[in-house]
Amino acid sequence: MKDKSNNYTDQAEVLVHALPYIQCYQGKTIVVKYGGNAMIHAGLKAAVIQDVILMACVGIRTVLVHGGGPEIEAMLKALGKESRFIRGLRYTDEQTMEIVQMVLCGKVNKDIVSLIQQQGGKALGICGIDGGLLKAKQLVVEGEDMGLVGDIETVDTSFLEGILDAGVIPVVSSVALGIGEVAGKALNINADIAAARIAAALRVEKLLLMTDVPGLLGDVHDPSSLIKVITNTGLKALKKNGVVSKGMIPKVDCCSLALEGGVKKAHIIDGRLPHALLIELFTDEGIGTMIEAG
Amino acid sequence: MKDKSNNYTDQAEVLVHALPYIQCYQGKTIVVKYGGNAMIHAGLKAAVIQDVILMACVGIRTVLVHGGGPEIEAMLKALGKESRFIRGLRYTDEQTMEIVQMVLCGKVNKDIVSLIQQQGGKALGICGIDGGLLKAKQLVVEGEDMGLVGDIETVDTSFLEGILDAGVIPVVSSVALGIGEVAGKALNINADIAAARIAAALRVEKLLLMTDVPGLLGDVHDPSSLIKVITNTGLKALKKNGVVSKGMIPKVDCCSLALEGGVKKAHIIDGRLPHALLIELFTDEGIGTMIEAG
């Protein structure tokens, strides 16, 4: 019995060890961009859901923004939809957008909500159209539009705050309502950018971007060269000097976008690690790269 | 100028004429089951959206529950999904349910929300999974289940009431979260029944079922035989005596379900008539059939 109670004492010690972190984040708002492998493998998925429920449970106002690339791909394929490419990027025509909306808002979103509800959490699944959360005009890249892809113009967080005030986790699909020339149309939004913009509009404590890499590396070929903490200014210098790998640039730009919009800290974390969110928030081990405003 | 100002005076008279009806319903809750032709034809659709916004605008707590049969059909067809039939009813297998969920929650629901938001209304699109609104076990008809079709066990309206308190129109897809043997699975729910059960749980003033018929007829072959007002008891007597046509029986049963659950009045109205909701609520002309509790 002694061993056992020692065991439980150890567990209690872990809880007590998390206490200062819980005290630190309680009542604060954190936006999690959920995506990548953590959204595909069942075990990782279950762990993320638990993490998010625990975060909400200890009083962190938690917003979950998700993408859904692989599921969209699968549905396009099932429907035999051929894609047109411009400069190597897929063009989002009306039919594609319809499928994007259906899969993101109808499948991925509700499946996440379902998992949270099943584990005793409280969640509400919405998209950028609901309550006027995200309004966007057409994104123009180098003088060419990519079809129904949106460039966020306004973020109205009033409903989101109402949901958070009620102790509920908003799960947000990155679809916006078009304005201007695409008025009334649904637009596809990059989920990282949606998360960054929502985080900025809420002026949150932290933005956590879940990725499939260990973080930002000083040398892309050396995993031990992880940059643990850097300022936004430092990050921009690295980018300018070509240290940031091509694949990381969009993530890094999202972090800068959030920080310049009023977010205190943005993190690029490794979603392949089970419970990456809890480890980042509630243990001494910061994982991945933390980018601070300034 | 005289003609014109007379014209405006006439308009003012219409508004004034609506006043006692507005006073009567203000602060009350009304559930609208939206479906049929009113959901297909663009003109009727636009009119329903306007009606619902106006209802909310004058202080009626308005809940919109929708189905989406035709769009589901189209998607099943596009995906080449063959259906299995049992006793003439389609069996909802896992793949079908996935499509039902996607189309209802991702497409139909968000399109309605989008239309309301575009016209200056405030709407939030949810389904029965969100916030634990609808929990269901598997529906068993004559000893046989129909796959992932649900039989509602519990209705938790706490979030719905929060949304209504905030002056927002909840738009609800009829998908539930399974419990018991189908725990964690999404289940398909008949939208009329979902509307009736939600109406009962909220103990609303009125349930308005939009249909493609003029109402309940005394003689199914004679449109002028419309039964304008009847009690639930009277309705059940008619059904017993074979006066209710086979097609109307599910509608009629839904009304009884709602009334016996605490709803004050249930209406079967003709959704093919533009602005059927406003005409029913805000003019002297009751349209369709009104069934009273008792």
Place this chain on the structure above:
Amino acid sequence: MKDKSNNYTDQAEVLVHALPYIQCYQGKTIVVKYGGNAMIHAGLKAAVIQDVILMACVGIRTVLVHGGGPEIEAMLKALGKESRFIRGLRYTDEQTMEIVQMVLCGKVNKDIVSLIQQQGGKALGICGIDGGLLKAKQLVVEGEDMGLVGDIETVDTSFLEGILDAGVIPVVSSVALGIGEVAGKALNINADIAAARIAAALRVEKLLLMTDVPGLLGDVHDPSSLIKVITNTGLKALKKNGVVSKGMIPKVDCCSLALEGGVKKAHIIDGRLPHALLIELFTDEGIGTMIEAG
């Protein structure tokens, strides 16, 4: 039956047409100065009451400020009270003031409240003495006072806002509590000025002055010369240039007073037209003259 349902569809169209106007004014505060013919003829009176109830019913915070000249005249005559005139203006001695107070606060005010309550509206009748709403010193015109006529010093809207927050229509008699040399005495206040000052203190959206003229005319002899929209600056230029008729000057000055005190728009409308308030607010037809701040 078709004709009839067309008729009801037309009615519904009128309601829908009013929707954007309702959305626009909902939650805003509007002060109506009620007077002139609209207060004398039973039909017009009934229409104003309906208009005001409808305004409140759709969520406009509506304040009704009234005068009562003709009824005061009648009572003075009935009591055989002879008036003293100074420079052609009636001097308000103590006995006259007693009658003014009785008729305005006891008769006219309570009769309006009674009509609103009878039609299902909610109203509370007060005067400037109640809750310290209006405090005034003695009005001095060209070095001479006119007896117990007041010049408003302070407007305390705290109770008024409480009444509006409760969804109730405050009906306000233009009597103030004297301060300074006339401390404790009731003072007579011009109702247009009382309305303008209250509107300014509440920083309302609109002040609607009901008059017995079509509005401000470019040529006083030509009713078709109506000036529909003008800025306060423009209005003052017109007045300087002698375009404003002598009878209109006090109305015009009231509008300037309100606009310079923070009101967004002041309207001079024709109270002889039934439902002038609804036509102005809820139809495409602006009637009378709208003066904008700036």
Place this chain on the structure above:
Amino acid sequence: MKDKSNNYTDQAEVLVHALPYIQCYQGKTIVVKYGGNAMIHAGLKAAVIQDVILMACVGIRTVLVHGGGPEIEAMLKALGKESRFIRGLRYTDEQTMEIVQMVLCGKVNKDIVSLIQQQGGKALGICGIDGGLLKAKQLVVEGEDMGLVGDIETVDTSFLEGILDAGVIPVVSSVALGIGEVAGKALNINADIAAARIAAALRVEKLLLMTDVPGLLGDVHDPSSLIKVITNTGLKALKKNGVVSKGMIPKVDCCSLALEGGVKKAHIIDGRLPHALLIELFTDEGIGTMIEAG
């Protein structure tokens, strides 16, 4: 200086002596029927106003209901209005009622409000028409109606409670809105009865009826025979046994009406004594007659 500070110490002792009484009534509601000599003589009037402000100031929710017989008489006389009498009671015709309403709601009511406001209190003057406070049908005495005299049917205290919650003293004129055959007409109400019915509707702690007698006497000819405390049952026995003088019967009936409607204690106090209210409430000396429920 010693004498002087002794003097102030004595004053402090008086305040301290009042403390348990203040603690006892704080947060409770008391209805005062204000009338008789206390309303006529300037000194008594000023004392009542001070008493009422002090009551409100220490947290007693105070309602003041007033009559106004002498001022009505004076106005009827000034207007040369002759009265018709039935069985010795004045018949209230339309013209008389108009004068009653004007004098009560416009003159007496606002004069009281003015005095309270001048002394730093907060008051709002209303009548039974405002906010639907008092609705009445025609009073029929021994098969005959007395014209526009009302018999209270309903008391809606919702606005009254809102006013009390805001820490404001409602001053109430005893005029009601007619229903039934006299729908829409103003009706004259006996002020004692209005006070008793309002007290009952609010289920108050105390009803204080200010009269011009020392209280209920055991022997009407012997002022020293004052009955200080009695139960409602005892009171009714006295009345049955002819001990209650004819003039006291209406007062006594009012007290029974209030007590049977839920009021805890009703007092008949001598309004000719300056500060009768404060003496009754805040000193050891109960004055007049206290009638207890039961």
Place this chain on the structure above:
Amino acid sequence: MKDKSNNYTDQAEVLVHALPYIQCYQGKTIVVKYGGNAMIHAGLKAAVIQDVILMACVGIRTVLVHGGGPEIEAMLKALGKESRFIRGLRYTDEQTMEIVQMVLCGKVNKDIVSLIQQQGGKALGICGIDGGLLKAKQLVVEGEDMGLVGDIETVDTSFLEGILDAGVIPVVSSVALGIGEVAGKALNINADIAAARIAAALRVEKLLLMTDVPGLLGDVHDPSSLIKVITNTGLKALKKNGVVSKGMIPKVDCCSLALEGGVKKAHIIDGRLPHALLIELFTDEGIGTMIEAG
């Protein structure tokens, strides 16, 4: 690095494992009786403080009731105070009570509050005198009083609930205000009984009595004979049958007192185990004896 991240993953697993327990107790109220060794040894003391802060931090409304025997003993000794004994129990004379009050309310209580505040928790130290929390008459045991020892008559939890609503931990010394013959005197109260009575008045979820034993044993000489779960009825049967050791009888009676007063579960736990509170609440290991109502 792998080992390390595994380590952190293990920590995250512990947190996740606690989640259902946190969800279960969130928003519930738990009264902890703090005493015995856990109050003496610095290490145990620090652990209790951490446990209590963590409990409050995850939303458990936590009340800490404490005794302080050893510190009282020490002070009596330091002051050379000799005790009088009656039937073997110490008699609490006025001077002893003064010391009890000083040590409990001034030393023990504030030291606990200080420790909680230093660790980032929020606490307010009160005793039964504050806000009228505990009123007591003199305790009489077998016809003899023990001096200033109290028998709780009333528990007024209104302030306590206010403190809990504000998210603050009330730390309560077991001193009451005397009524009746000991009116105005401070009375000593057994801390277990104070905790039980407060728990009952709050109708809490759980009462946790910290003791220096492993729990209730089936055989007092065999520590492995721990009774893990028992009903109150079962407990009383055991006591009747002489199974409960003499030393345990007061603890056991306290539990019955609480359960019969409305508490759901009472626990006798071993305060000698570090983090006994967390282990009991947040791990699978229930420690000590749980007694259920019924």
Place this chain on the structure above:
Amino acid sequence: MKDKSNNYTDQAEVLVHALPYIQCYQGKTIVVKYGGNAMIHAGLKAAVIQDVILMACVGIRTVLVHGGGPEIEAMLKALGKESRFIRGLRYTDEQTMEIVQMVLCGKVNKDIVSLIQQQGGKALGICGIDGGLLKAKQLVVEGEDMGLVGDIETVDTSFLEGILDAGVIPVVSSVALGIGEVAGKALNINADIAAARIAAALRVEKLLLMTDVPGLLGDVHDPSSLIKVITNTGLKALKKNGVVSKGMIPKVDCCSLALEGGVKKAHIIDGRLPHALLIELFTDEGIGTMIEAG
């Protein structure tokens, strides 16, 4: 009987006379520093308690800060504790501080709370440790520390305001929680300074320092030379010119500290006069010296 009723009328007049003062202070916050003779003699003590309850009862937010020198002395003596003196001031070692804390927080504080509760008031006894009210570093005087004597660094009034909002009188012992080098230790604070700092943090209307002198004298040997009103600037000039007696300097400095921190008026009043607080606040007789900001 006449004499008697005159007597009661006189009492009513005293109450009425206090009305404008009550109106003036209602809703304002006043900090009373309670000490000196008023804390020693039973009669004066009872009078202070009555005064404070009456103040709270009429809506003054009253904070009572107390010292307790004589009781601390007595306990030190009883324990045979010898004091070490530095420059004539007692050095507060750990054991002394333990006694200070016990006596102030456990005895003096709870005895005051008990008296207030017994008289029907509502009080909560706290010290600077509770809720983080007072945090202090070690006081250094002329380069030497005096042991565990504190110099207040921060005042967190959030709990205090919560207690005042609930209509409760906070009774505050002048003990602080140490930070920096004395982190976690209790520190002794001069009660006058604690009162002044709390008054400043709450930006109160008045600070009332109860002393054993008539106030500030122009000539220390002539009691009739009382300075009734002076500005802070004037006071500092007097001090500079040597007019302030050595004994008064700490009191005078406290007043300046409060006034410069945002308090409107500071009073030095004679606590030897029964009901000094009520006389100062509620009669025409200002007693002692009032120092105004500026």
